[in-house]
Amino acid sequence: MSMERFSHFVLFGATGDLAHSKMYPALFDLYQNNALPADFAFLGMAFDDLSVTEFQRQVQKTLEAQYEASEHISEFVSMLAYAPVDFGEPATVEDTIAEHADTENGRFVFYLAIPPAAFETVSLCVKRFQETYCDCQLRVVVEKPFGQDLESAKHLNNTLREFLYEEQIYRMDHYLGKETVQNILALRFGNSLFEPLLNNRYVQNIELDLIEEEGIGERAGYFDGTGIIKDVLQNHILQVLSLLMMEPPVQIQSNFVRDEKHKFLASLAPLDLSSFHLGQYGSNENGEMNAYQEEPDVPEDSQTETYVSMQMGVKNMRWDGVPVYVRTGKRLNEKKTEIRVTFHPSFQYFVNQKETCNPAPNVLVIRIQPNEEVYYTVNAKFPGEGMCIQPVKLHFTYQESFNVPIQDAYTRLLKDAIEGDQTLFIRSDEIEAAWEYVTPVLEAKKQGELTPQTYTSGSTIEEVEEEITEAGE
Known part of the structure; x- marks a missing residue:
């Protein structure tokens, strides 16, 4: 390198x-x-x-x-x-x-x-x-987007390889330049606390939410031909999960990290289309927000999805049997990107708990945006008589801990490109493995087997899920 x-x-x-x-x-x-x-x-x-x-x-x-x-x-x-x-x-x-x-x-x-x-x-x-x-x-x-499907991604890779080596190609995904995403590597491999626990022996499930308040704005020319599966799921989400769930690399250097990311992507279990929910935002209750089909330059019969939820699985020794729940969409009630790793509960030994005592499974939360923070919930004894345990937070925020401005993702990635560090850029085999993973969904959507259901703008994730489920019954 x-x-x-x-x-x-x-x-x-x-x-x-x-x-x-x-x-x-x-x-x-x-x-x-x-x-x-x-x-x-x-x-x-x-x-x-x-x-x-x-x-x-x-x-x-x-x-x-x-x-x-x-x-x-x-x-x-x-x-x-x-x-x-x-x-x-x-x-x-x-x-x-x-x-x-x-x-x-x-x-x-x-x-x-x-x-x-x-x-x-x-x-x-x-x-x-x-x-x-x-x-x-x-x-x-x-x-990004690097291609529109597996075939076009392979074609673009082949086009570049006609006159460039892989070491000369820097495929951008700005999410990898975010400090909190990079911090996943530091949390896992710079501490002895978490890495031994990140496996199917201890982890009950993983959730990743990437949601936005805004609609598509004036991006119809791009977004309507793309949709959120290609715009977010195929790249941002799979890249973040790769860093969280890959095996330890030999060193934190570009090819070693990208080797393990590719292995993880190749180990993803085939998608179960029955777990897939597609949505498209409608107006809100008072009509102040446009429905997707009312946005400028969007066809009135567009079937482009603006919301996806799904359950994923991984077929390797570390993660087999651990469900991964992904939800991403536009025009929800808040802007948030957050990972939640829920561990198997271990408070069953505490008997005769009062109703006011609410022990809960330990959860590791990585908030990528906004208000970048990491926290871990543990159960602790509530002051007073008896052994009443309740969850409390052990946490740090970037602002409190470092008191320096967080560098913009593009600033970091441009610096890396100028200096020749490919660690936070995507290799060709990763790109193709990610496209191969989502291809069955794209094909099912093309054949009309998956169609988006309308949800109310400004809704919570739970409300969107309820609307989509009811509409699909």
């Missing part, structure tokens, strides 16, 4: 929403913290016919909306070059990059912040550049 810092950063799709919402704030954070290479050079490319000055003004406006106006923003923006190009003309793209960078011994990060439909076109541009300037070193960062 190369850990050499690459200084030339070329952003394809430099005027898009992703670039402005995530990329420029992340690069600016790195700039403010002196984390960019001393010879860092940026080139943005897109179809938009803008001058460099116009482009820089747009980026400055984006940053000033998030940070207090300062000379640091102006200094950073002045480093950014821009060129309008047609990605359908690889020779022009190649010449444009060559005009702005050292092509003799240059070290480039090419970031593809582009719609999936443009991926292959831009890949041809990267391929041509690599073939012409073979002395240059490249890393290519690819945004």
Whole structure:
């Protein structure tokens, strides 16, 4: 694994929403913290016919909306070059990059912040550049979704492997850049308390909830052709579960970690479609929230799912028999991403408990967002006579324990791409194993065997489950 810092950063799709919402704030954070290479050079490319000055003004406006106006923003923006190009003309793209960078011994990060439909076109541009300037070193960062199904993911992997090694490909899933997700590795393998207990001897079940208050907003063009199975389940959820449930790696280094993640994904039991619930949000009771089919640019007969719940299983010695419950959806009552590991109860020896005593199974909770925290519930004796036990929390929050701002996921991942650390990026075999796992669901949905039921916007998970169950009876 190369850990050499690459200084030339070329952003394809430099005027898009992703670039402005995530990329420029992340690069600016790195700039403010002196984390960019001393010879860092940026080139943005897109179809938009803008001058460099116009482009820089747009980026400055984006940053000033998030940070207090300062000379640091102006200094950073002045480093950014821009060129309008047609990605359908690889020779022009190649010449444009060559005009702005050292092509003799240059070290480039090419970031593809582009719609999936443009991926292959831009890949041809990267391929041509690599073939012409073979002395240059490249890393290519690819945004999710990586493919739309197993076949397309394999095709994209094969396309990239025609001119790149796996060590040069950085498949992005921003969830892996979140501090609390990375902390799963620290909790498991940096402490002697939890790892010996994370198996089917002690764990009763695992729950993972990833829910949002917001609907799709103005993302219909992307989301309606994707749905939450492809947008969240196939990537974010399976990646988080991999870190939680994989076997210990030889070392916490990229290929060792990704070896174990792939083994876990390959060990997932075939999905039981009878455990699957699909939903699509309707309006709320007073009509203030749009139903999904009322959102701008969504077809009125759309069958795209915005909610999924399911039960998963793992066929290996560590986890066989432990159910994993997953729920993810949009337009619920809160924004929350949380893992709950419930252990088998062991308070049966405490007899004649009063009604006011409520012992409960131990639970390990990892709150990824918001209010990032980790806590473990244990039973303790309530003060007074008798042996009355009740659950209490042992916990830490990031804010209380470290009192430093939590780094944005994109900031961490861009830094890793520049420095050549692939630990938090996804390897080709992981991508294909994840797509293979969800393929039966996608096929059943395509055949009409699984259809989403309407649920009320603003509902709790329990209310959504009740609505979907009743509608499906």
